[in-house]
Amino acid sequence: MGTAPSSTNVELAALRRLFRKAAEAGLLDWGKAEAAAGVDNTRSDGVRVGNWLTPEQAKALLLAPDENTLKGKRDGALLGLFVGCGLRRAELVSLLVDKIQCATIAG
Numbered sequence: 001m002g003t004a005p006s007s008t009n010v011e012l013a014a015l016r017r018l019f020r021k022a023a024e025a026g027l028l029d030w031g032k033a034e035a036a037a038g039v040d041n042t043r044s045d046g047v048r049v050g051n052w053l054t055p056e057q058a059k060a061l062l063l064a065p066d067e068n069t070l071k072g073k074r075d076g077a078l079l080g081l082f083v084g085c086g087l088r089r090a091e092l093v094s095l096l097v098d099k100i101q102c103a104t105i106a107g
Contacts, residue, residue, distance in 0.1 A: 005042040012041060058083050 003011075016037040023033035053061065062079055066072035081087050081095075 005044040009041045012039060015039075053083070 016039075019028065019033040019036045022028040023030045062076070062083060065075035065079065067076060078092060081092055087095075
């Protein structure tokens with residue numbers, strides 16, 4: 001029907017639950033419910049959509065800002081969030097400083 005495999009699998013999960021609930025309620029024979037619920041998920045081809053950085057490109061991007069300037073430190077932090085957390089631009093610009101949890105690394 002033109003939907004993504006993940007969308008189809010979500011719908012299949014809902015149908016499996018519906019069949020099992022119908023059997024629990026006595027509306028459907030358990031054997032038929034299990035047979036209907038036994039339909040396998042659709043497989044994903046594993047093709048990524050969009051442009052992805054190679055590890056080398058990501059490293060070069062993270063090393064690009066000048067760490068000796070305030071602007072460079074800011075840019076490095078933003079790029080680190082982009083690459084490290086996989087944030088989208090809209091997610092990154094909507095971040096509030098008081099909502100960010102920082103972890104200190106002992107060592």
